[in-house]
Amino acid sequence: MRVIPLLGVGPRNNLNRAICDLIASSKIQLTICTPYFNLPVAVTREINRALKRGVQVDIIIGDKTANDFFIDPDEPFKVISALPYLYEISLRRFAHKHQKAIAQHRLNVHLWKHGDNTFHLKGIWVDQRYTLLTGNNLNPRAFNLDLENALLIDDPKGQWSEPREAEIAHLMRNTQRVNQYDELDTLANYPEGVRKFLKRVSRVRVERLLYRIL
Template sequence: MPLLFKRSLLPKLRSFALTPEAVSIVSSAAEFRRCLLAKIAAATQRIYIVALYLQQDEAGQEILDALHAAKLKRPELEIAVVVDWLRAQRGLIGAGKQPGNAAWYQDMTRTHQSEVPIYGVPVQTRELFGVLHLKGFVIDDSVVYSGASLNNVYLHKFDKYRFDRYHVLQNQALADSMHHLVKHGLIESKAVHRLDLPNLPSTRSLRNDIGDLRSRLKYATYDTSAGSTAREGLSVSPLLGVGKNNPLNRAILELIASAQQQLTICTPYFNLPLGVIREINRALARGVKIDIVVGDKTANDFYIPPSEPFKVIAALPYLYEISLRRFAKRHQRNIDSGQLNLHLWRDGDNTYHLKGMWVDQRYTLLTGNNLNPRAFRLDLENALLIDDPKGEWLEPRAQELENIFRHTTRIDSFHTLETLPDYPAGVAKFLKRVSRVRIERLLYRIL
């Protein structure tokens, strides 16, 4: 790999060796739910669930019931659920005043004989400026990794699903490393409290502890001392990042900079950071073929049909489409030549939540990072970088990409994307107002 950065990070990463059989890809949200429930039921040592949220709905209840059942069956099991502190204490956006999931957690603890502690991690004092966006469930010596949170749509409990990526890695060293960071780097912090117990402290009273936690997280890393810097075969490196210029951000930029033949990027919200756009432009100049897969605006999880009353949040998918159209217009020549391929994902009324990158025939990045300014500056993010220098894992990798592309349509021209006059009246009115007061750039940085 060419060293295109003065202080290159990728060659220094310590990784854990894998066999191709140790990495399996789950193809759908429904299969992911079944896989997760089966692994919880079979666990004998530990279950650490880390997600943005565990929702009070049928799928969330199924997961929490399974955790309590596992604890009753094996009292020695070490179980912890870790979610975002602020997200757990508010209702759904646009649904009016609600008690949030924390009230449900407390009710479950009160009515069950088994104990499943649920911890809230406050990454910031306000949700707008940063949330817990870590991914990965540690179950015994395996890591179940997905960008999905836990609710009906992410787990395809009923008729609709939210499409994501789902991987299971069987590796004790990786599981130990991720378990150690959550237990000692998060749960043991003074800022972190159990949400399933009553009398929660106010976020304001935790302000100093939250500041201390965020400061320490800026320098935190996964313990990879059991790994190696040798690149002798298939391996995986865990990455952590929060704030500007963190190691995960640097790795993402270096991966794009390392591409020589092929680069594929998935993101649900097309709002790329300037650093990512810069490296994409350089890759195009090098002759790299690039595929970018984004969700159609109707497949965005913030999309609200025009037939329903307008809410400000409903403008987000249109903002992302505006950003995509500008990008396509700037690169129309590359689109015409086939070097740049922009793909819109859409499958009925289902939604799209994929993130990650595939670089040449070597690197595969699993992550919950949305590749947007918020992920690069505000949220606590992580990723697993799979390195395959000998091409031992190419077939499953290709099958995952084929599954992703199944419901996509290539954008032949920026003209095919709608513009402001085509948008619903409420959306168009709001976006005109935003443009007039010049806060559009601020919105792109925090949403």
Template sequence: MPSLFKRSLLPKLRGFPLTADAIEVLSGAAEFRRCLLENIAQAQHRIYLVALYLQQDEAGQEVFDALHAAKAARPELEIVVMVDWLRAQRGLIGAGKQPGNSAWYQAMTQAHPTHVPVYGVPVQTRELFGVLHLKGFVIDDSVLYSGASLNNVYLHKFDKYRFDRYHLIHNKPLADSMQHLVEHGLVASKAVHRLDLPNLPTTRSLRNDIGDLRSRLKHATYDTTAGQAGIGGLSVSPLLGVGKNNPLSRVICELIASAQQQLTLCTPYFNLPLPVTREINRALARGVKIDIIVGDKTANDFYIPPSEPFRIIAALPYLYEISLRRFAKRHQRMIDSGQLSLHLWRDGDNTYHLKGMWVDERYTLLTGNNLNPRAFRLDLENALLIDDPQGQWLAPRRSELAEIFRHATRIQGYQQLQTLVDYPEAVGKFLRRVSRVRVERLLYRIL
């Protein structure tokens, strides 16, 4: 099919060849934790962990202890932990004034003779306008990729879990490429500093360096010189993106535009960017069957039960539901015909954090990108695109989708979704106020 884009990126992507058994789909958050800890314990020469945050809780402590134990057993082991600079220096939302995880990192460094550096990446001078949202753990010659961060709920340490996607890919060129970006594109920057050492510089003092880092990242790419374009078989391509019209955002739109039979899309926060909505509408017009799986508002990680005191952050799941209802109403005819299926995921008190796309029986996109305006413009994002033109990896792909759909319920019509009058009084009052002062559109752009 000829490309609809004047400067199409998809056909030019360079990828690393794979065998079908080189990609393992892990069964859930508990399995992800087990796999991560086992691989850390067995690591021989490098561990690079990149996540939005490493939390000071039982699961976070378990990961940190495993890193120090691995370093003690093999002093030559290279270990780098990378998290968002601003997120690490504040407490949990709604938990009052707290020192943040950086104080814990410093205490851990003081308490251990082993060297496990934790670097903070400032993507912007304020967290609201951009964070480090890169995903992927490089351990020796493998990449453990998930949208999850590192804490109790993401790692299913106790009763509750936050459902994500979990893939272990055994591929040295991919691991080398992802390490190279962290080492040379991030750690080497003047804006990036260790959070586990005392006397941190202020974000204000780093303003110029942060601006320089962001400018450089807008032109940065993963090194794929060891790969090739047009492989013809199973392959994986790493993608990077930050800022308006970045390569990752463009490839996402091209993937939707390439769909001919089936498109499946997951996002925890239903707030699609205009370019994505446009390509979905075009795909529906050409007869593509589309499934969109989002979390029920009660499965949103910002959801607060009405029985608890209201905080502004608690309005977010309702904003996403309003957005979903509008979308469903506009496309009700497609829902009635079965061409468009909207699904709500819910499993008890657990939460939903899935992102990604499945296009026809060829492309699978693994990403932390939430497919929202913030991901398309503000945060530093990445993804792994698995291209399977010969159908070598269909069985594991179908198994993952089946597990995702297991707790998903199809919406028959937009009327099933609640409206403002159905919401808790405090939520309704807040949403009416922001609607009156026309702040709603701004919120959709940055949240």
């Protein structure tokens, strides 16, 4: 078993390449945890390719109410409180595009929710061999601006398989699988302040916002 430290800042850094290469190496199983569903284009591309290769992909993400930007709808509206809904819009589009894979259980989207706790876990597990422990949010900001680090655990003999599987099972305990993309809320279901804000921005501007924010 090897533990490999990784460090990266700015586009096309070593950590970014390692993340994409890790996803590209998956043959059977890929599990990804991210607090914000705002994946860089390169990561989305590799996930799409993994699905085409027949890899089972599990994505664990916090429910919008478990997002650390979530503000109770009864509280006064703030622009920052629209972020969890923007992430949900992005997730809904992704799930819609991959509904066939979801129906076939080749893609499993798990929404994490546990009381009033927030979800801020990040990590990647590949084929019962590789584990990436990182603070990287797997979003455009992390890939382009932030200084990020990680530990890549290469476990070809399965020495760490038991605690690894126990950790994933523990995470899944508080999740609910998305079976249909339309189980996710739409603009009509959002609080009034969020609806008004999102109606003022076009789809293109929403996508630009998502690509520039946390």
